[in-house]
Amino acid sequence: MNTMNITILGSTGSIGMSTLDVVARQPERFRVHALTAHRNVERMREQCLAHRPEVAVMVEPQAAxxxxxxxxxxGAETEVRTGPEALADVAREARVDAVMAAIVGAAGLLPTLAAAEAGKRVLLANKEALVMSGALLMDAVRRSGACLLPIDSEHNAIFQCLPNGYVCAESVTPHGARRIWLTASGGPFRDRPLGSFGGITPDEACAHPNWDMGRKISVDSATMMNKGLEVIEACWLFAVPPAAIQVVLHPQSIVHSMVAYDDGSVLAQLGNPDMRTPIAHALAWPERMESGVEPLDLLTMGKLEFFEPEAARFPALGLAYRALEQGGTATAVLNAANEVAVEAFLDQRLAFSEIPAVIAATLDAMDAEPVDSLDRVLGADRRAREIAGEQVANARKVVS
Structure with a gap:
């Protein structure tokens, strides 16, 4: 068995750490070539000493x-590099076989594109890469022959429920798939009175009932913007229209997603809520390997519930469908405005209930343009961040 050399983009985050846990269980099968992070020096130091990568990248020069x-x-021999271009370099290097794209947000776009353009096995945990530039990324995958495998638990579940040999970006329609059911836990506020949303604190929003995630992603789960971004991602991964994807609340987070077929069959992928399962699946695909996750005990699992999400409780989900309908750069605008609004909320500069309003106002202020170049995508991203920042400032003035 040949050893697979891996670059992990965003190794100090939750997905990166889970990937290292899985890889460490198969030392004869995997070799860590490069690790990257933004500024978490202490955790990166620990990872470098434990896994001995050839290269470590810290985006911030001082952290590097x-x-x-x-x-x-x-006494470690790991080479330390710095800067955004260094991220792209370790993603495209010839000796690298697979790239875990786990940098959160728009910052992960360029190195993920670099990995796709270089024909790597791309383990996609950074949903923003597709949300911002789906056409560009999928074109790069097709041109280079890259292998694109989804890591989000929902998309990985869908991939597992499709026929053997299915390749992402190939329409699911010829396989008889009629509908994709995208499950969502509903986050920490699925039963909280709507009238109290204005007083939600960052710590409350980050206390996810089922998953251990970073703070930004946890807030996205609380607003269900994460599910909206996943709908956009699924449209690109599986070449289906938005109408073919239905979001359903599933508080237990045991069924990770389902695919309904023309003959009436519904295939579901079940498992404990642990990201090591989809990570191990993508690393070993088309084979299977041990991940360290406890097996699911069906006899003690209890009931499984499914509900339709309330539009009034989760307006961010509707905004994602709206951006999909607008097409072009609208989804990049959606993502940028959300990142600005969530950051303001975490910094206590914006109320939780105002996050969707900032996003909606930013979408209103910008026309969707064709996604025909990376420069156009990045330009839309920059302008959306400016407008969203203005909306945050205006919201603060109203409160004060």
Whole structure:
């Protein structure tokens, strides 16, 4: 068995750490070539000493210098690089076989594109890469022959429920698939009175009942914008229209998604809520391997519930469908405005209930343009962030 060399983009985040856990269980099968992070020097130092990558990238120059000093003191031989271009370099390097794209937000777009253009096995945990530039990324995958495998638990579940040999970006229609059911836990506020949403704190929003995630993604789960972004991602991955995807609340997070077929069959993928399952699936595909996840005990699982999400409780979901209908750069605008609004909420500069309003106002202010170049996507992203920032400032003035 040949050893697979892996670059992990965003190794200090929850997906990155879970990937390292899975890889460490199969040392004869995987070799960590490069690890990257933004500024978490201490965790990166620990990872470098444990996994001994050839390269570590810290986006912030000061963090890179601190890591370089710490590793030298420990006698580690890992080369430390810095800057956004270094992220792309370790994603496209010839000796790399697979790239875990786990950088949260728009910052993950360029290195994910670089990996796709270089024909790598791309393990896609960064949904924003498709949300912002779906046409560009999928074109790069087709041109280079890259293997694109979804890591989000929902998309990985859909992939597993499709016929053997199915390839992402190939329409599911010829396989007889009629509908995709995208499950969502509903986050921490699925039963909270709507009138109290204005007083939600960042700590409350980040206390997800089922999953251990970073703060930004946890807020997206609470607003269900994460599910809206996943709908957009699913449209690109599986080449289906928005009308073919239905979001359903499933509080237990045991059924990770389902595919309904023309003959009346519904296939579902079940498992404990642990990201190591989809990570191990994508790393070993088309084979299977041990992930460290406890097997699902059907006899103690209890009931499984499914509900339709309330539009008034989760307006962010409707905004995602709206951006899909507008097409072009509208989904990049949606993502940028959401990132600005969530950051403002986490910094306590914006009420939780105002997040969808900032996003809607930003979509209103910008016309959708064709996604025909990376420059156009990045330009729309920059302008949307400016407008969303203005909306946040205006919301603060109203409150004060």
């Amino acid at each position: 210098e601190s890591l370089r000093t710490a590793l030298a003191a420990a």
